Amino acid sequence: MQIQSNFSLRHLNTFGLESEARYFVEARSIEELTEILLDPVWKQTAKFILGGGSNVLFTRNVDALVIHPVIKGIEKIKEDDDRVWLKVGGGEVWHDFVMHCVENNYGGIENLSLIPGTVGAAPMQNIGAYGVEIKDVIESVEGVSIQNGQKRTFSKEECQFGYRESVFKRALKDQYVITGATFVLSKNPVLNVGYGDVKKTLEEMNVASPTIRDVSDAIIKIRQSKLPDPAQIGNAGSFFKNPEIPSGQYAELKETFAEMPGYVVSAEKVKVPAGWLIEQAGWKGYRRGAIGVHERQALVLVNYGGGNGNDIKALAEEIKASVSVKFGIDLNAEVNFI
Template identity: 40%
Template sequence: MRLEHDYNLREYNTFGINAKCNTFFEYSTDNELFDFIRQHRNDDDFKFFILGGGSNILFTKDFDGTIIHPCTKGRNIVYENGDNIFVEAQAGENWDEFVEWSITNKAYGLENLSYIPGTVGASAVQNIGAYGAEARQFIHRVKFLHLDSGDIQYMTNEACCFGYRESIFKHLLKGKAIILSVVYKLSKRPNINRSYADVEKFLTENNISNPTPADIRNAIIAIRRKKLPEVSETGSAGSFFKNPVVNTETFNALKEKFPEIKYFTAGNDYKLAAGWLIDQCGLKGFQHKGAAVHKNQALILINAGNATGNDVLELSDIVREKVFAKFEINLEPEAIII
């Protein structure tokens, strides 16, 4: 357990933004958390924010309250049933280490979600997704501390109300639940997902015709390393904006005006590639004060050197205005702005 005051969070957000909090509470066991919450939950001025790996956060000011930082570790196989294998990981586990561990333990399914920064707890909050897979396909149950009642509660997959980077933890339970652990329902039998063109290309180039889950993990890591900025080298929160979802009418009108528009179908709707929209506005590499649009991936805003949170926020406003002026599409931030 660690308790700090007037603490700088620069090392705790992947944008590398300088921001302070009044109190920083880091815990390694759930009991430490329960004691801390018991002591403070009835304080009139108790204001808190749960900060995992800080890889989807933009601090635009100091946080006038307590940062709660889970560092609980542990992963284990809880149950096996036919081809199904249920694995549980504590909220503070590093996500990618958990993915690697699951594959090593012959529990398959998460390989396409390899190399996403952050923690296991946040994987359920965010319903993380990449390369044709989403966490919600595999989450079985989420265990959390309900702050109103002080009870430990369990949430089934259905009750989590997962959507595109959405869950109940961002809405009804926002500020009311601290995730303690997540149980993932994985498979003993590999179910290879090579639906993404980049993955297929990597496999062909490397003469892998019958890939194992470990091959898919290696492919995803190689592709991501090539395409995305490394957290250790360049500050960012990954995709800064969500891909906007539009109905058929809007899509048809856009397609007529911009025949090259990049999109995916999403049920009856269409998900537009936000990176393409930004790129069409000529913004790749565009810099505003200390922040910039990544030169290869327009969807990623970066800390180009000593950016403040407001530099990034102002840049995101510029991007949103330009995209709206050209396409009449509103880009919504994926990153959580504080």
């Protein structure tokens, strides 16, 4: 392992923002990761774990040892007539793993196609899209303690998954490096095509009886039509969570905003698309110098090149304030501010 000083993180975050790590190291195995965590030379140095960088907004340099785990591997560890269990390294690119499952006709995560980031970051955020969340297919998560290098396996229940939440963002924040996860996929899946534009897109593709690949292709087509490619325009995908509001509040808002979409979460809660709220508040396509709100998807804040993380943070606060004034709804960022 080579530890580098004053290392640029610009190519390791999808916003493409300049940030400098005081120290940086890449760990290609659990053994290398444990070695650096237990090294007495670095024991007292603050540590920051950086995966695919698809969910971070750098607003400063990182005065720490930045550890970039790239632990790979997809291993079939068990199967029966209906299911297959796959153990996957945390450094695997999430979309590559989805494509592996699609190619092998393993169902359950095809709706999560083209989500940026790594497998290790996925359970931390409980990533989700088009009616599916990672908690629906995960069995366990493996991690290594940053404090003492001890390995630990977390059951699905111990992960305490919520909407874009997990124990790794709350009680165990900054305490573990997620090195891998075990997923349970279906050999005879029930396809989920009822959320968003999936069914409509399949119809446009002239697909009457969709396969796993058809659903994946439809999701990719939808995402590419709405979301900018980070390789072309810096962004972190959805910047805000879709807020869940009381059913009574939603009913009252519908009286004023008849077109307001909503998805029933429970008898008490309705989920409202944050992108719709932001667009109605007048932000879609807004640009301020090198940063702005994407012209096709108001939920995505972008860096057109040379942008500053603090400027994006300030823009996000302005958007939150305007949505709160117009609708009385508080938006919460899905992106982590650093």
